[in-house]
Amino acid sequence: xxxxxxxxxxxxxxxxxxxxxxxxxxxxxxxxxxxxxxxxxxxxxxxxxxxxxxxxxxxxxxxxxxxxxxxxxxxxxxxxxxxxxxxxxxxxxxxxxxxxxxxxxxxxxxxxxxxxxxxxxxxxxxxxxxxxxxxxxxxxxxxxxxxxxxxxxxxxxxxxxxxxxxxxxxxxxxxxxxxxxxxxxxxxxxxxxxxxxxxxxxxx
Numbered sequence: 001x002x003x004x005x006x007x008x009x010x011x012x013x014x015x016x017x018x019x020x021x022x023x024x025x026x027x028x029x030x031x032x033x034x035x036x037x038x039x040x041x042x043x044x045x046x047x048x049x050x051x052x053x054x055x056x057x058x059x060x061x062x063x064x065x066x067x068x069x070x071x072x073x074x075x076x077x078x079x080x081x082x083x084x085x086x087x088x089x090x091x092x093x094x095x096x097x098x099x100x101x102x103x104x105x106x107x108x109x110x111x112x113x114x115x116x117x118x119x120x121x122x123x124x125x126x127x128x129x130x131x132x133x134x135x136x137x138x139x140x141x142x143x144x145x146x147x148x149x150x151x152x153x154x155x156x157x158x159x160x161x162x163x164x165x166x167x168x169x170x171x172x173x174x175x176x177x178x179x180x181x182x183x184x185x186x187x188x189x190x191x192x193x194x195x196x197x198x199x200x201x202x203x204x
Contacts, residue, residue, distance in 0.1 A: 010135045022093070117140065
């Protein structure tokens with residue numbers, strides 16, 4: 001079945017794109033009277049609207065990490081041990097972003113003890129197996145492992161959050177291609193999750 005005839009599942013890495021937006025937009029230009037910074041929220045929603053306009057997905061979900069702790073940190077104490085502290089200006093933006101997504105009726109998915117990467121890998125694999133054209137929007141290069149003929153990674157370029165790049169058949173992406181099933185076994189949310197991406201209806 002050609003891609004144009006398939007339903008489209010758009011999966012978004014919430015924390016990854018929020019961080020991209022945070023660093024792409026000036027902190028001082030996006031702050032409320034009570035001192036809450038909103039640049040990550042503004043940039044994320046702007047990119048989401050652009051993706052909806054460009055890709056016109058039939059189904060949509062945004063995955064977020066619950067915390068820095070997961071089964072990996074228990075098994076591998078040094079896992080991501082070099083990651084720095086979260087900038088104070090970023091703190092508080094994720095709950096507000098999730099609230100905004102809820103107001104837009106966008107499905108937000110989290111799972112205790114797992115990372116957003118696990119959710120993305122699981123849903124991308126399931127979606128491809130069920131005949132969807134799957135798009136994964138993320139600034140995390142680990143998601144390149146998901147690339148197949150049915151799974152495309154949209155990776156933000158040097159211009160920040162404005163123009164994601166399609167890495168489905170790019171040279172770099174092709175050399176990193178792996179079978180989605182293998183990725184799912186390694187990174188999928190074991191035991192699954194009953195929550196599913198919502199069907200997304202375009203306005204009109």
